[in-house]
Amino acid sequence: MTKDSKSWRPFTANCCSADDQTIFGNFSRCKTSKSDFSKNIGPLPSFRRLSFSDLSRSSSTRINEDLAQTFGPDLFDFQVSELRAITQNFSTNYLLGEGGFGTVHKGYVDENLRSSLKSQAVAVKLLNIEGLQGHREWLAEVIFLGQLRHKNLVRLIGYCCEDEERLLVYEFMPKGSLENHLFKRLAMSLPWGTRLKIAIGAAKGLAFLHGAEKPVIYRDFKTSNILLDSDFTAKLSDFGLAHMGPEGSNTHVTTRVMGTYGYAAPEYVSTGHLTTRSDIYSFGVVLLELLTGRRAMDKTRPKNEQNLVDWTRPYLSSSRRLRCIMDPRFGGQYSVKGAKEMAHLASLCTSLNPKDRPKMPAIIETLEAIQPLRDMAVACGQWPPSPKSSNKYVVYAPKGNKDSKIVVIKNSRMGVNIKSK
Template sequence: MVMKCFQFHIGEKREEAKTPRPTSVQSSFTDHEIRQSGSEFNSQNASEESTESRGRSQFPSLSERPSNLKVFTFPELKQATKNFSRTTKLGEGGFGCVFKGIVKISEDPAQKIDVAVKQLGRRGLQGHKEWVTEVNVLGVVEHPNLVKLVGYCAEDDERGIQRLLIYEYMPNGSVEEHLSAKSVTPLPWAMRLRIALDAARGLAYLHEEMDFQIIFRDFKSSNILLDEQWNAKLSDFGLARLGPPEGLTHVSTAVVGTMGYAAPEYIQTGRLTSKSDVWSYGVFLYELITGRRPLDRNRPRSEQKLLEWVKPYLSDAKKFQQILDPRLEGKQILKSAHKLSLVANRCLARLQKTRPKMSEVLEMINQVVEGTNGTGNPQPPLMSKEQKKKFEEPEAKGKRRIADMKIGDGGWLVRVWSSKLVKTC
């Protein structure tokens, strides 16, 4: 089930800067639209000088970098998805439907690959801005733990403008689906650790391993997909932003993201840093530990907010067992899960400056994995997502009720985690 996203403004609305004309997009329509939309990646509004960021090179325009994306025609994609048939539909997100398709990637007709085709709905400029961002980001970055963007389509037809994105196909769906109570084959603990490791690698790459920084801004379990070998990859970069340039500590933006994952200081001020992603990653670790969503209105009132619910159980090892996903078995899992919670607590430090960088988080997760014995090999569930479809209950057709998030509601997020468990400085 896909979690809803929220969007609201705090304080004064930021002014969009003019951006250079991109050279990486090959469609004349796309080129025009990227210029018109301002390509959110290239229009940053940051403030406050930082001693930490001095000496760092100015981030280049992503649109000036070479891109290997394939440009598809709309008729090609109609054929690839059987005219966007319901039988090929994989799911529906906040900005459109996703279909499975088969496309040619070269002149050789025998060379075909399975892909996921996202067709953006006609919801105005906002959806298109996110389409542009995905093209600009995934067209120039490449990592084993990032979903690969194969190509895009942007053209007119009798129904108007068509905007589509074509990704590598991820047959085992999202981590959120496998953590769901409806999943027949829940993820084993060793597999959860491997997913935590893969996700940390992806974020560390975005934050620290390029000559520019990308802040994901919408890190969550539904945006972590699993390939055929159950490797985890980050997906859906529509809300991503370039990090602050040299001499600046943050990027000021409208507050967007998913309720339950967003860092408290970002909700309250709109000041975005890579540490916002680190907070979201900490929330995700508790998802892996508990098997619960960050915000679940279907639970009793005292258990609806994951971070609030787990706090009383963290200072006592005996109590800690009560928050462990009941579908997990084995004494060694408890010890390993507690170690993972200590990493989560570091990520969830109230002051964003005291949170570790993702490279440091990755090192800590590595230590948890290496120090874990007796939890078995990271074997995947017995059935893939597609194989087990017929065994799972159909999800309700109605949309999940999501309560409005007010600025004042962010208070539950900002308390300091128990000093008995972790030192955050």
């Protein structure tokens, strides 16, 4: 399952399917709830009828006028020439990453670019016109992040719509993505406490989206879309696939299946029915990745271990079995009780029955209760030795001295001690 692979052509008359038009039908109805997870949002602008389908068929000039009227000074309307200047013409030396959408480059803005801009590093996403994401996804990002403000959502600073060019300008996230920290060989392994902090931050971001009066379904929750600031605060990024949730008596919305294989909820894949519980399944998959240090889907592993949810399921209900799938890079430095609680939570989140999955406030409460726990596995004697070596082994002396042998006792902290007998 991949994002739409058709090449984008701007402003065609029928670029939106009927279900896509419902995404942005009327943003004046998208109000925040008064829950604890929504109260941190700033006052939303009063959206006049900002129609996705209308904007998709408009010229770039008309789109800029409509967006400027809607968002005012909250978002900057940049020119391509300005973004070229701050990224050294999108130099590979400033490349932060790339994907189906195109490339992301680091830049730097200050009051010389715009009088009201504070000096700061930024990330500039340059849309690849021939790529997997098109104009609709660009517009989704602008509309969603233009109105949503939360400490666990990446902040959109501005956008660029000039002829066929589509760009987005975000706050720069110095620690990169969670994916890079978990799965890139050169990255330092994340300790238990940091992984837990990231999980809580990402959960609060989802809770904020789900807690709106008209919920926002993120639809693409995964490690590569969880970005980290300088102190490892998690922020959700990439809202190109986000969707407004069901209204009234409706229990779901039906849409074309999009997202990332391994993270998408099975009922969504099979029926196209989308609810906030689809996001919760994806969240459970990320919890499993945090526990095991393995990817949601990994074709390089044996066939029975390629799908992380299927492989881990038999291990999640037993503390004794759970230690067999814990990320070995922890080295036993994780809470035994905390890991058990997180594993149980992941099991609930990835339940095949969507009704059995907990809601985000309950998930946050569970994760925050784990934070104070200090029963480290290595201190409790529950971290097994490496299966490739034992703590003690015998090396016999050379020929001619058969009665003598050397016992080598391996100590992970002190190195190797050699004793003669």
